[in-house]
Amino acid sequence: EDKVxxxxxxxxxxxxxxxxxxxxxxxTNFRSLLWYKQEKKAPTFLFMLTSSGIEKKxxxxxxxxxxxELSSILNITxxxxxxxxxxxxxxxxxxxxxxxxxxxGKGTKLSVKP
Amino acid sequence: KxxxxxxxxxxxxxxxxxxxxSCSPISGHRSVxxxxxxxxxxxxxxxxxxxxxxxxxxxFPGRFSGRQFSNSRSEMNVSTLELxxxxxxxxxxSFDGQGGYTFGSGTRLTVV
Numbered sequence: 001e002d003k004v005x006x007x008x009x010x011x012x013x014x015x016x017x018x019x020x021x022x023x024x025x026x027x028t029n030f031r032s033l034l035w036y037k038q039e040k041k042a043p044t045f046l047f048m049l050t051s052s053g054i055e056k057k058x059x060x061x062x063x064x065x066x067x068x069e070l071s072s073i074l075n076i077t078x079x080x081x082x083x084x085x086x087x088x089x090x091x092x093x094x095x096x097x098x099x100x101x102x103x104x105g106k107g108t109k110l111s112v113k114p
Numbered sequence: 115k116x117x118x119x120x121x122x123x124x125x126x127x128x129x130x131x132x133x134x135x136s137c138s139p140i141s142g143h144r145s146v147x148x149x150x151x152x153x154x155x156x157x158x159x160x161x162x163x164x165x166x167x168x169x170x171x172x173x174f175p176g177r178f179s180g181r182q183f184s185n186s187r188s189e190m191n192v193s194t195l196e197l198x199x200x201x202x203x204x205x206x207x208s209f210d211g212q213g214g215y216t217f218g219s220g221t222r223l224t225v226v
Binding site: 031032034036040041042043044045048088090092094100101102103104105106107 | 117118145146147149156157158159162163164169170172202204206208211212213214215216217218219220222
């Protein structure tokens with residue numbers, strides 16, 4: 001059975017800290033790994049990773065995929081209170097009958113204290 | 115361009131009733147997927163529609179159903195509501211169901 005596991009499940013840090021969120025997966029026919037940020041309702045897209053070892057960056061956020069270890073990390077440097085959210089990792093697969101079916105981890109709840 | 119629109123935003127229903135939720139995808143997107151999000155289970159896939167056809171279905175009882183119209187708008191229906199159906203229901207649209215998913219803000223359903 002396909003599964004995605006995120007760790008830690010929750011994390012409390014202070015503004016200015018750097019955090020690393022982890023995501024590991026066991027799926028059939030991996031296509032891509034996606035990171036989303038969910039603050040209130042709509043998960044908003046952060047990164048999509050398909051190739052191993054290539055870091056994607058957006059401001060203070062960066063992410064990298066390790067296909068050998070079947071894992072990914074999301075780094076946030078110089079955290080701000082606005083980074084407080086649930087960070088979701090999802091894996092997209094490609095086999096018959098998998099269309100539109102993202103497999104999500106349970107998420108990491110990040111709280112950034114001033 | 116407009117994002118994914120879900121209506122209504124909030125809904126309170128009584129056990130045994132049925133409910134219909136609506137999702138309007140991004141213009142040009144033909145795939146719509148539905149997810150149920152609960153604190154205990156996280157996001158779980160319900161089903162995916164593409165060009166008015168259900169292509170993929172998750173592991174939910176038959177009380178959960180959906181459809182898609184020719185303009186790609188989709189509805190999901192839950193019949194004989196149970197307390198455990200209380201959740202945030204999210205839909206996501208993409209061009210073809212193979213990446214580039216954009217989520218709506220969801221419908222918060224409370225069953226009392």
